[in-house]
Amino acid sequence: MNTPDISDQYPDLPFLLNFKSFGGINNFSGEVVTLKCDDDNSLVRSILSEPGQSRVLLVDGNASENVALLGDNLASLAIENNWSAVVIHGCVRDVVELQQLNVAVFALNTCPKKSNKNNTGSRSIDLLINNVVIKEGYWLYGDQNGILVSSKKLAQ
Numbered sequence: 709m710n711t712p713d714i715s716d717q718y719p720d721l722p723f724l725l726n727f728k729s730f731g732g733i734n735n736f737s738g739e740v741v742t743l744k745c746d747d748d749n750s751l752v753r754s755i756l757s758e759p760g761q762s763r764v765l766l767v768d769g770n771a772s773e774n775v776a777l778l779g780d781n782l783a784s785l786a787i788e789n790n791w792s793a794v795v796i797h798g799c800v801r802d803v804v805e806l807q808q809l810n811v812a813v814f815a816l817n818t819c820p821k822k823s824n825k826n827n828t829g830s831r832s833i834d835l836l837i838n839n840v841v842i843k844e845g846y847w848l849y850g851d852q853n854g855i856l857v858s859s860k861k862l863a864q
Contacts, residue, residue: 709864710735711853718862722840724855727795730806731783731813735851736793738764739861742844745829746770749777752794755831756782760791764848768835769798771816775823776801778813787811795848795855797837814850 715721741763743751755765765786769777778794780802786794793812799819800806806813835842840857842848849856 711849711851711856714849714856714862714864717864718856718858721856721858723857724838724840726816727814727850727855728816729812729814729852730800730803730818731793731811732807732809733793733812736764736812737847737849738762738792740842740844740846740848741765742768742833742835742842743829743831744768744833744835745777747772747775747824748826748828749782749823750825750827751829751831752777753782753785756785756789756791756794758789760786760789762790762792764793764795765791766795766835766842766848767797768837769796772798773817773819775799775821776819777823778815779822780805780809783809783811783813793848793850795850812850814855
């Protein structure tokens, strides 16, 4: 089911806008794992190395355009470990390669520069993106229309 149909069924769900699809899959749903990091994707790699169990990694990079927090290597790691999607509130790179990969990748923009590797960031915390609170364990439903946020798995 696409996000407009879900939104019609659940009109009170908050949503995130301005995320673009960069992966080979343009829609996704899954339970959220949260991460906040500033221009450092060390923890992105660490989390995507774990079993994804069809979950969604939501990375709050503070909408930074200084570096990319995900590229084709980390997206491939997400596929290997069964992650449903990676959503970056920031930038990605390797966009031609990302389009060829069988995973949903959503981000605000692109940047050719790789991120810092200082093992900084905070995992499993509440995030505030576009005035929407997203907690670990919430569910995201996304496609090219937008990303819906739910505190629980929706019956569809």
